[in-house]
Amino acid sequence: xxxxxxxxxxxxxxxxxxxxxxxxxxxxxxxxxxxxxxxxxxxxxxxxxxxxxxxxxxxxxxxxxxxxxxxxxxxxxxxxxxxxxxxxxxxxxxxxxxxxxxxxxxxxxxxx
Amino acid sequence: xxxxxxxxxxxxxxxxxxxxxxxxxxxxxxxxxxxxxxxxxxxxxxxxxxxxxxxxxxxxxxxxxxxxxxxxxxxxxxxxxxxxxxxxxxxxxxxxxxxxxxxxxxxxxxxxxxx
Numbered sequence: 001x002x003x004x005x006x007x008x009x010x011x012x013x014x015x016x017x018x019x020x021x022x023x024x025x026x027x028x029x030x031x032x033x034x035x036x037x038x039x040x041x042x043x044x045x046x047x048x049x050x051x052x053x054x055x056x057x058x059x060x061x062x063x064x065x066x067x068x069x070x071x072x073x074x075x076x077x078x079x080x081x082x083x084x085x086x087x088x089x090x091x092x093x094x095x096x097x098x099x100x101x102x103x104x105x106x107x108x109x110x111x112x
Numbered sequence: 113x114x115x116x117x118x119x120x121x122x123x124x125x126x127x128x129x130x131x132x133x134x135x136x137x138x139x140x141x142x143x144x145x146x147x148x149x150x151x152x153x154x155x156x157x158x159x160x161x162x163x164x165x166x167x168x169x170x171x172x173x174x175x176x177x178x179x180x181x182x183x184x185x186x187x188x189x190x191x192x193x194x195x196x197x198x199x200x201x202x203x204x205x206x207x208x209x210x211x212x213x214x215x216x217x218x219x220x221x222x223x224x225x226x227x
Contacts, residue, residue: 004154008152032213042220042221043202043218043219043220043221044155044202044218045218046215046216049213049215087154087155098143098160099157099160099170099171100145100157100216101157101171102147102154102155102156103154104152104153104154105154
């Protein structure tokens, strides 16, 4: 079983729409959680960390459900510039340091 | 600050050749790591290091070696290239690997093709 699983999409939504992505992880001892954004043929960049209490950054809201082992990302009022692949990342952590596991990514295209 | 730099950007190898992918960071980060990204597989951790002189294996270490002689540099060596190693390779760094919510900064990637 993969450490992190995501729906690959693609999600094609009109401008202004609300879209939600989910991600599940297999290791209940995972320590920290993130959403990264990756544009075509570019490196991943941190979008936001995901905390147990949930957190919001402008149009983006992230939620963590430890009991069900899933993470979500909600994007409100989608912009054309939101078109990208969104990567769910989980840090399993070991006694020698962190180990980050990436989902395969969810592709989003925002249509004019 | 240049951030995380990787060289080369592109490389074509023949099966059996060896080469080293270079990675350097100027942010004084203790934690550095190498990933490969393949279609449908996401990024997979190859090797990582929590400081100079300390390295450990990730999820897919076979066929690769690393060393960390300085804080800044973390080269990845392909010992005998195979077509299965055709991929995009990303190097990343962050502050201490023991702080679980530190942001990872990625280099621009090396696109490797093995014929």
